[in-house]
Amino acid sequence: MKRVLVVYATGSGCTADIAGEVARTLQAPRVAVDLWPAPADPDPAPYDAVVAGSGVRRGRWHQSLETWVEECAGVLRQRPIAFFSVCLTMATHPERAAEVRAYTQALVARTGVAPLGVGTFAGWNEPKRFGLLERGHLKRLEAPVGDFRDLDAVHTWSRQIAPKLGVAAPTWLTPPTGPAETTVAARIRPASRASS
Numbered sequence: 392m393k394r395v396l397v398v399y400a401t402g403s404g405c406t407a408d409i410a411g412e413v414a415r416t417l418q419a420p421r422v423a424v425d426l427w428p429a430p431a432d433p434d435p436a437p438y439d440a441v442v443a444g445s446g447v448r449r450g451r452w453h454q455s456l457e458t459w460v461e462e463c464a465g466v467l468r469q470r471p472i473a474f475f476s477v478c479l480t481m482a483t484h485p486e487r488a489a490e491v492r493a494y495t496q497a498l499v500a501r502t503g504v505a506p507l508g509v510g511t512f513a514g515w516n517e518p519k520r521f522g523l524l525e526r527g528h529l530k531r532l533e534a535p536v537g538d539f540r541d542l543d544a545v546h547t548w549s550r551q552i553a554p555k556l557g558v559a560a561p562t563w564l565t566p567p568t569g570p571a572e573t574t575v576a577a578r579i580r581p582a583s584r585a586s587s
C-alpha cells in the first residue's frame with residue numbers, strides 16, 4: 392500500500408475543497424490518501440509522496456503552509472512532492488500560469504524542496520467568504536465576483552501527477568471508470584507531528 396499526504400492551506404475554504412478533490416482523485420486501489428490542513432501540522436515522514444497546495448494572498452501561499460514546508464523540508468526533500476496554487480489570476484488571466492507557478496519559487500529556493508509539478512487552479516471571489524479587509528482588497532483590484540473553480544482541470548492534473556509521484560494505480564488494478572470517479576473519500580486522520 393502506498394501512502395499519500397495531501398496538505399493544504401485555505402482562508403475562505405476554496406482551497407480545502409480543491410485539496411479534497413485532489414485527494415479523492417489520487418485515491419486508488421493500493422493507494423491510501425490522507426487529507427490535512429497545514430495548521431494541524433501533519434507528519435510527512437510515514438508517507439511515500441506528498442501534495443501541498445494553498446490559496447494565494449498577494450503573490451504568496453498562506454503562511455501556515457510555507458511554515459509547514461520549511462519545518463518539514465528535511466523529510467520533504469526525500470519524498471516525491473507536487474505543489475498546487477489556487478488564485479484568481481488563473482480565472483482572469485489563465486495565460487499567466489508561469490507567473491502563478493513562480494509564487495512558490497522563493498519557498499523552493501529557501502527550502503530546497505523541489506516539486507515535480509505545480510498545478511495552477513482558478514479559485515473564487517465569493518465576497519461572503521472573505522473578511523472585510525480581504526473583500527476590500529479584491530474590490531480595489533476590481534476582481535470579478537464568482538466561483539471560477541474548474542474541477543475537471545483539478546482531476547486532470549491529479550491524474551497526470553500521480554505517476555510522477557509514484558502513486559498511480561497499476562493499470563490492471565484501475566477500475567474502468569478510473570480513480571477520479573471512485574467514491575472512497577480521502578481519510579481524515581487525527582494524528583499530527585506534534586502528537587507523534
Ligand SMILES: Cc1cc2nc3c(=O)[nH]c(=O)nc-3n(C[C@H](O)[C@H](O)[C@H](O)COP(=O)(O)O)c2cc1C
Nearest residue numbers: 401402403406446447449450478479480514515525
Ligand atoms: C487579500 C487577498 C489577496 C489575494 N492575492 C492574490 C494574488 O496575489 N494573486 C491571485 O491570483 N489571487 C489572489 N487572491 C485571490 C485568492 O487567491 C482566491 O480568492 C482563492 O480562491 C482563495 O482561496 P483560499 O481562500 O482557499 O486561500 C487574493 C485574495 C485575497 C482575499
